[in-house]
Amino acid sequence: MRLAKGVMLTVLAAGVLACSDQTAPPPTGDVTPPTVAIVAPDPGAVTGIITLLAEAADAGGIAVVDWKINGGILGAPDSSPPYQYTWNTAQFGAGIFSWTAVARDSAGNTTESAGVTYTVAP
Numbered sequence: 001m002r003l004a005k006g007v008m009l010t011v012l013a014a015g016v017l018a019c020s021d022q023t024a025p026p027p028t029g030d031v032t033p034p035t036v037a038i039v040a041p042d043p044g045a046v047t048g049i050i051t052l053l054a055e056a057a058d059a060g061g062i063a064v065v066d067w068k069i070n071g072g073i074l075g076a077p078d079s080s081p082p083y084q085y086t087w088n089t090a091q092f093g094a095g096i097f098s099w100t101a102v103a104r105d106s107a108g109n110t111t112e113s114a115g116v117t118y119t120v121a122p
C-alpha cells in the first residue's frame with residue numbers, strides 16, 4: 001500500500017515536472033472570428049433599387065465581406081468598407097428574400113450575420 005502510494009506520487013511529480021518543463025505554446029494567430037451584421041435597410045417591404053449595408057469588425061482586420069441571398073452568394077467579395085450591396089429588387093421578382101453578410105478576417109476566420117428578411121411585392 002505504502003509502495004503503491006509512493007509510486008503514484010513519483011508519477012505525479014514526474015507529470016508536474018514534465019508540464020513545467022514545457023514552454024508556453026506558440027501563438028496560433030488570430031482565432032477569433034469577426035463580428036458582422038446587416039444594419040440597413042430595416043427588414044420588411046422593399047422596392048426598386050436598394051443599398052444593403054453591413055458592418056463588420058475584427059481585431060485583426062476584415063479581409064472581405066460576401067453577400068448571400070437565400071443562402072447563395074451574390075456578387076463579388078467586398079474588400080473595403082463600407083460593405084454595401086446594390087440590390088435591384090426586381091432581379092428575382094416578387095418573393096421573400098433572406099439576406100446575410102459573411103465576413104472573413106485576415107486570418108481566414110468567418111462569421112455569417114443573422115439573416116434579414118425583405119419582401120418584394122409583385
Ligand SMILES: [Ca+2]
Pocket residue numbers: 030031032033034058059060061105106107109
Ligand atoms: Ca479575427
